[in-house]
Amino acid sequence: QKEVEQDPGPLSVPEGAIVSLNCTYSNSAFQYFMWYRQYSRKGPELLMYTYSSGNKEDGRFTAQVDKSSKYISLFIRDSQPSDSATYLCAMGGNNRLAFGKGNQVVVIP
Amino acid sequence: GAGVSQSPSNKVTEKGKDVELRCDPISGHTALYWYRQSLGQGLEFLIYFQGNSAPDKSGLPSDRFSAERTGGSVSTLTIQRTQQEDSAVYLCASSPDGNTDTQYFGPGTRLTVL
Numbered sequence: 189q190k191e192v193e194q195d196p197g198p199l200s201v202p203e204g205a206i207v208s209l210n211c212t213y214s215n216s217a218f219q220y221f222m223w224y225r226q227y228s229r230k231g232p233e234l235l236m237y238t239y240s241s242g243n244k245e246d247g248r249f250t251a252q253v254d255k256s257s258k259y260i261s262l263f264i265r266d267s268q269p270s271d272s273a274t275y276l277c278a279m280g281g282n283n284r285l286a287f288g289k290g291n292q293v294v295v296i297p
Numbered sequence: 298g299a300g301v302s303q304s305p306s307n308k309v310t311e312k313g314k315d316v317e318l319r320c321d322p323i324s325g326h327t328a329l330y331w332y333r334q335s336l337g338q339g340l341e342f343l344i345y346f347q348g349n350s351a352p353d354k355s356g357l358p359s360d361r362f363s364a365e366r367t368g369g370s371v372s373t374l375t376i377q378r379t380q381q382e383d384s385a386v387y388l389c390a391s392s393p394d395g396n397t398d399t400q401y402f403g404p405g406t407r408l409t410v411l
Contacts, residue, residue: 196337231301231388231402232340276339284353285400287332289339 191215194277194288203297207264211277211288214258218279218286221253223262226274226290235275236262267295299323301403303389309409310379318374318406322391329372330392330400331364335385343387346372379410 194211201207209223220239224232236251238244244251252261260279264271272295277288302321310316322329331343342356346366357363361379366372376383386407390400 192339194339196339229404231390231404233402234400278340284342284345285340286342287340289337 191286192277192279192288194291196289196291198292198294200294200296201267203267203269203295205267205295207267207271207293207295208261209263209275209277209291209293210259210261211279212257212259213279213286215279215281215286216258218281220280221251221260222278222280222285223249223251224276224278224287226276228273232276264293267293269295269297271295301389301391301401303387303403303406305406306404307407307409309411311411312381313378315375315377316379316408318376318387318408320372320374320389320391320403322370322372322389323393323401324370326391326393326401327369328392328394329366330390331372331374332388332390333358333385334388334405340388343374376408379408381410384408384410 192213222237223235225235226232238251241253241255248265250263274290274292276290278285304319327348329346332340334340344364345353361377364374386405388405390402392400
């Protein structure tokens with residue numbers, strides 16, 4: 189079983205819709221949880237991070253962590269065409285990150 | 298300010314040749330990471346440098362891969378006798394303090410092995 193599972197299927201949504209992404213993980217030692225956004229031909233950029241179970245909001249983005257279920261989610265409200273990118277979840281601990289495979293999201297105007 | 302830079306941005310090589318990929322971290326960042334991103338595979342950790350400590354090489358896939366970091370700044374990832382399965386985007390990231398929640402990534406080097 190991989191440390192981090194993220195169904196890599198592409199996702200197309202109309203502008204204004206809610207985008208919902210999620211990952212599961214197997215290693216209980218992970219201490220922090222992140223979402224990265226990666227535009228085509230660019231490096232990943234940190235979008236959200238959290239250390240604890242619960243919700244964290246930043247503008248249109250909400251990160252949700254459930255440590256008991258080893259499950260994290262990212263929600264994008266009122267999605268915009270500029271949100272079109274690949275979103276990668278990542279789990280951290282011991283100076284190393286483990287990444288999911290990423291979801292390509294396309295927001296259609 | 299300047300971010301993490303990597304060169305070359307693209308590299309095409311023939312199977313069996315050696316390649317060197319360069320990473321210039323953000324000035325003052327003590328930690329430097331190399332990752333490999335293959336199509337449909339996500340980011341794979343390769344190696345981690347922190348200050349003057351011995352590097353964590355646990356992610357290097359074979360002894361054909363090596364990396365060094367000179368003077369605590371610039372890093373070079375070397376792949377010897379390249380194989381087609383080495384084709385991927387190689388990403389470098391740096392962090393001011395070794396905490397992985399503050400990694401900043403470069404744009405990557407896209408390596409194609411023919």
